[in-house]
Amino acid sequence: MKRTLVALAIAAAAGSTHAVVERIEVTERAPFAPGVTFGEYGAYEKIRGVAYYALDPKAAANASIVDLARAPRDKNGRVLFSSEFVLLRPTGPQQTTLLYDVNNRGNIAILGQVNGRSPAQNDPTTAADAGDGFLMRHGFSLLFSAWTWDVAPTVPVAGTPPSRPLVFAPPIAKGVKGKVYNEFTVNTPTDTVTYAGMRGLTYEPATPNDPHAQLTQRARPGDKRKPIPRSAWKFVAPELQGGPGRVQLEGGFQHGTIYEITYVAKDPYITGAGLAGIRDLLSYFRDHPFEGAPAPRNVLMFGISQSGRLIGRMMHDGLNVDEGGKLVFNGAYLQVPGAGGSAGFNSRFAQPTRHPSMLEEHDYPADAFPFTSAPARDLVTGQTASTLDKARDKQGNLPKLIIANTSTEFWNRGASLVGTTPDGERDVAPADNVRIYGFMGAQHYVGRSNKRAPFTACVSTSDHYLPMRALIVALDDWTVNGKQPPASAYPSLADGTLTTVADYRAIFPKGLGITPPEQNLREPRLNPGTVPPKRGEEYETRVPTPDADGNDRGGVRLVESQAPLGTHTGWNRRAPETGFAWATSRFDGSFVPFARTEAERIAAGDPRPSLETRYPTREDYAAAVRAAADRQIAAGLLLAEDLQRTMTTNLGLYDRIVAHNPADTDCGYLFGK
Numbered sequence: 001m002k003r004t005l006v007a008l009a010i011a012a013a014a015g016s017t018h019a020v021v022e023r024i025e026v027t028e029r030a031p032f033a034p035g036v037t038f039g040e041y042g043a044y045e046k047i048r049g050v051a052y053y054a055l056d057p058k059a060a061a062n063a064s065i066v067d068l069a070r071a072p073r074d075k076n077g078r079v080l081f082s083s084e085f086v087l088l089r090p091t092g093p094q095q096t097t098l099l100y101d102v103n104n105r106g107n108i109a110i111l112g113q114v115n116g117r118s119p120a121q122n123d124p125t126t127a128a129d130a131g132d133g134f135l136m137r138h139g140f141s142l143l144f145s146a147w148t149w150d151v152a153p154t155v156p157v158a159g160t161p162p163s164r165p166l167v168f169a170p171p172i173a174k175g176v177k178g179k180v181y182n183e184f185t186v187n188t189p190t191d192t193v194t195y196a197g198m199r200g201l202t203y204e205p206a207t208p209n210d211p212h213a214q215l216t217q218r219a220r221p222g223d224k225r226k227p228i229p230r231s232a233w234k235f236v237a238p239e240l241q242g243g244p245g246r247v248q249l250e251g252g253f254q255h256g257t258i259y260e261i262t263y264v265a266k267d268p269y270i271t272g273a274g275l276a277g278i279r280d281l282l283s284y285f286r287d288h289p290f291e292g293a294p295a296p297r298n299v300l301m302f303g304i305s306q307s308g309r310l311i312g313r314m315m316h317d318g319l320n321v322d323e324g325g326k327l328v329f330n331g332a333y334l335q336v337p338g339a340g341g342s343a344g345f346n347s348r349f350a351q352p353t354r355h356p357s358m359l360e361e362h363d364y365p366a367d368a369f370p371f372t373s374a375p376a377r378d379l380v381t382g383q384t385a386s387t388l389d390k391a392r393d394k395q396g397n398l399p400k401l402i403i404a405n406t407s408t409e410f411w412n413r414g415a416s417l418v419g420t421t422p423d424g425e426r427d428v429a430p431a432d433n434v435r436i437y438g439f440m441g442a443q444h445y446v447g448r449s450n451k452r453a454p455f456t457a458c459v460s461t462s463d464h465y466l467p468m469r470a471l472i473v474a475l476d477d478w479t480v481n482g483k484q485p486p487a488s489a490y491p492s493l494a495d496g497t498l499t500t501v502a503d504y505r506a507i508f509p510k511g512l513g514i515t516p517p518e519q520n521l522r523e524p525r526l527n528p529g530t531v532p533p534k535r536g537e538e539y540e541t542r543v544p545t546p547d548a549d550g551n552d553r554g555g556v557r558l559v560e561s562q563a564p565l566g567t568h569t570g571w572n573r574r575a576p577e578t579g580f581a582w583a584t585s586r587f588d589g590s591f592v593p594f595a596r597t598e599a600e601r602i603a604a605g606d607p608r609p610s611l612e613t614r615y616p617t618r619e620d621y622a623a624a625v626r627a628a629a630d631r632q633i634a635a636g637l638l639l640a641e642d643l644q645r646t647m648t649t650n651l652g653l654y655d656r657i658v659a660h661n662p663a664d665t666d667c668g669y670l671f672g673k
Contacts, residue, residue: 020280020323025050026291032088033127038136041094046124047087047291051145051281054078055273056323064317064390065272066346071171079171079270083277086166088124089141089293097476098285098296099140100278100329102307105199105353106151106165108144109304110135113335113445113465114472123164134469140476141296145281147274147310148352150201153240168277170269173348177206179531180349181262183361187454187578191252192236195261196244197361200353203265204245209235213263215247220582221362225260256579258362262531265349272346275310275319282329283322298480301332302472305444306352308334308403309341309366315399316342318390325394331479333402333472336444338413339523339539340403342387343368347528357412358521359574359583363532367523369539371417373401373431378422380525380537388431400478401434402471402485406442406464407544407552407570408589410491411520416498416542419490424540427492437471438490438555439464440544441568443589450668455572457514458667460589461653462560462568466646467637474636486636489556491544497554499545508546509567511605512592517571517584544570549608550592556637559646562628563621565611565657566593591670593657600662611658618654625650 028048037043055062056078057069071079086108090096101110112118115131123129130136146166156162180203182195196202205213215233216225233249247261286299303311311332314320322328334340343365345352355366369378370385377384392398409415419436420427430436439462447459474485491498499507505516520543525536544552550567560568572585594611595601601610615621629646632638638646652672660669 020053021284022052022054024052024284029291030125032124033130033133036127036130036133038090038130038133041090041092041096041136041139043091044088044136045091047089048084049087050082050084051277051284052080052082053277053280054080055276059323061318061321061323062276064319064346065270065276066348066350067173067176067268067270068171068272070173070176071270071273072174079273081169081171081273081277083146083168083274083281084166085143085145085281086124087141087143088136090136090139093293094139095294095297096139096141097298097300097480098143098282099135099472100143100145100282100299100301102147102278102301102303102310103144103166104304104307106146106148106167108166109307110142110302113304114469116465121161121163122166123161135472138473143281143285145278147278149269149271149274150197150351150353152196152199152201152244153242155240168274170271170273172267173270174267176268176348177264177266178268178349179262180265181260181363181532183258183260183363185258185359185580186253186255189252189254192246192248193253194239194244194246195259197351197354200351201244202351203268203349205235205263206266207264210263213261215249216260216262217257219257221258254579260532268349271350271352272317272319275314275317275346279314279319279322279328283324283326286328298476299329300475300479301329302335303333303337304335305337306355308337309355310345310352312337312340312342312387313345315391316387317346320391320399321393327393327397327399329399331400331402331475333404333475335404335468336406336409336413337403338405338409338415339367339371339417340387341366342370356521356523357586358517359580360586363524363526363535365526365528365533367414367417368526369422371422372419372428373434374428376421376428380422386431398431398433400475402437402475403430403434404437404439404468404471405490406439406444406589407568408443408587409570410438410541410543411517411571412584412586414521414523414539414541416491417539419492420498420542422539424542425493427494430488435485436488436490437467437486438544439467439558440491440552440555441558441561441570441589443570444587447588447591448671449588450666450671452575452665452667454575454578455585455588455590456575457572457590457592458670459572460568460570460591461670462558462589463649464558466639466642467556467558467632469642470637470639473639489554491542491552491554493542495554497545498542501543504543504546509548509550509607511607512550512567514569514590514592515573516569517573518582520571559625559628559632559638559650562631563624563650564594565650565654566591567608595662596658604662618651621654622647622651
């Protein structure tokens with residue numbers, strides 16, 4: 001039976017006037033993964049609750065929160081709001097590391113990638129939801145909370161409980177109006193389409209079916225926008241109650257076209273309050289025993305993609321330091337954040353689900369100078385800055401950071417900028433408190449698609465989740481014990497492992513059946529004073545240099561790169577029938593296996609040595625995988641406990657490639673059953 005507990009939470013030290021978490025209401029407390037014990041940390045429990053916040057708009061710590069001064073206030077002049085949270089922790093009394101996972105579009109992300117299982121209905125409950133129990137066996141307490149508002153409702157699946165996304169209701173800047181714009185495309189012709197960002201919500205017109213709204217079309221990002229007559233289209237109701245609005249066009253929307261809709265909206269959400277809520281929740285848990293357990297020994301943050309970029313924005317705005325001047329987390333792991341995200345999440349009419357790629361959201365501000373953790377100079381503006389200029393606490397301390405990107409982020413999210421000057425001409429070494437890693441040959445997430453469509457190649461099979469596990473443990477050791485993590489390993493200009501797209505295209509081997517893109521993502525400097533913002537000079541982004549097999553050099557050489565079965569790239573071109581053959585996938589790379597035999601290689605005109613040349617027997621391949629895995633373990637980039645999984649996964653792929661008829665272009669064989 002659910003019981004409700006209420007705990008007063010005066011969040012600052014005695015005698016202080018800092019207002020942060022006012023109280024916490026516990027709404028559910030139950031065993032997590034009943035009947036399962038996780039090594040020395042034993043059984044776990046789940047606590048679900050609501051944290052209530054009060055922000056002082058006049059406090060210096062809140063000065064960076066856009067539009068906070070425009071929010072409604074209580075009689076004491078404070079801005080009030082709340083957010084739901086979920087806590088998974090051992091039931092025993094031992095101190096643990098509190099690991100805060102920034103939810104991604106309302107969904108818990110870390111369990112899927114690190115433990116290997118995303119919780120059903122976004123509600124971690126059962127033993128199955130624990131996956132292989134990695135984070136629990138290593139004694140992490142996991143905290144999740146709501147911070148973003150623009151999560152679209154989903155269609156419930158018959159016969160299953162509804163999903164429980166962590167969605168935030170932020171304060172509102174009442175009475176504020178302004179233009180907003182949304183860019184969208186379609187893969188196939190359709191009459192009606194949603195114009196919000198990826199699986200998200202957007203601001204709807206202040207005037208229903210706004211007669212002054214404008215819809216434009218263009219073929220390429222740099223083309224002039226062509227207005228579509230207002231009489232030819234109209235706004236229509238959302239497909240689901242509370243979902244994003246839609247628009248209907250006479251004659252239908254066509255693939256191969258970029259559409260953009262602009263109109264006046266009102267009452268923007270104060271999205272920066274979500275970042276402050278994370279700050280204040282961590283500040284509270286850092287200092288206070290909670291429901292019978294001691295305060296944690298250590299506090300870390302973790303974020304994947306959008307969520308990693310949010311951590312970058314928190315530090316950019318100084319929202320990693322609480323109102324008392326203390327760091328709220330000792331370390332953070334930013335997984336696949338691309339260029340870092342220092343322009344999103346805290347601006348008027350911000351929509352956190354949106355971000356630019358080669359095909360989508362070209363003028364949405366998600367990344368802007370500075371990009372590097374050490375100071376760098378932007379020759380265009382003359383500004384010198386770093387991402388950590390506002391991230392120090394009052395004693396001058398900085399959190400320790402791990403920033404990891406895959407090859408795909410170099411092609412489609414400007415990842416080279418975290419290690420170079422904005423003109424792409426010089427390397428910028430990371431600050432002493434930062435490590436940077438590039439998972440070469442991997443894509444944004446571990447691939448599982450058994451189809452080529454809507455792309456031209458099968459997706460990459462590389463597994464970078466295993467080095468992620470090692471680096472999470474390393475971050476904890478670094479922040480608790482001072483043990484140095486593996487040295488930074490990422491492509492650079494100095495050693496020739498970072499290059500231009502033109503150079504990449506010249507080096508990449510011919511005869512593989514895939515052709516490199518003509519460009520990677522090059523985000524422009526944007527002037528936010530106009531809607532859409534005016535585009536300035538582009539930041540210069542680079543890509544990893546390929547070797548003779550087409551595999552990326554430099555960075556973290558995954559086992560799949562050291563004992564390759566084919567070519568893994570960070571890009572995957574869109575199929576011509578989508579209308580966007582010039583663009584690349586937002587998240588996916590490519591994989592082209594080596595020919596099985598020399599005869600097949602010669603017949604196909606493949607310049608890469610065949611499998612039988614590289615590994616005469618299966619035992620030879622197994623030895624190559626084992627040697628590569630041992631090197632990764634010695635480097636601190638693979639845990640010994642993950643050796644068997646590495647062997648099993650790679651040998652399984654070898655067996656399926658050897659058994660597969662290359663005339664069959666289906667991709668399903670790559671991932672087995």
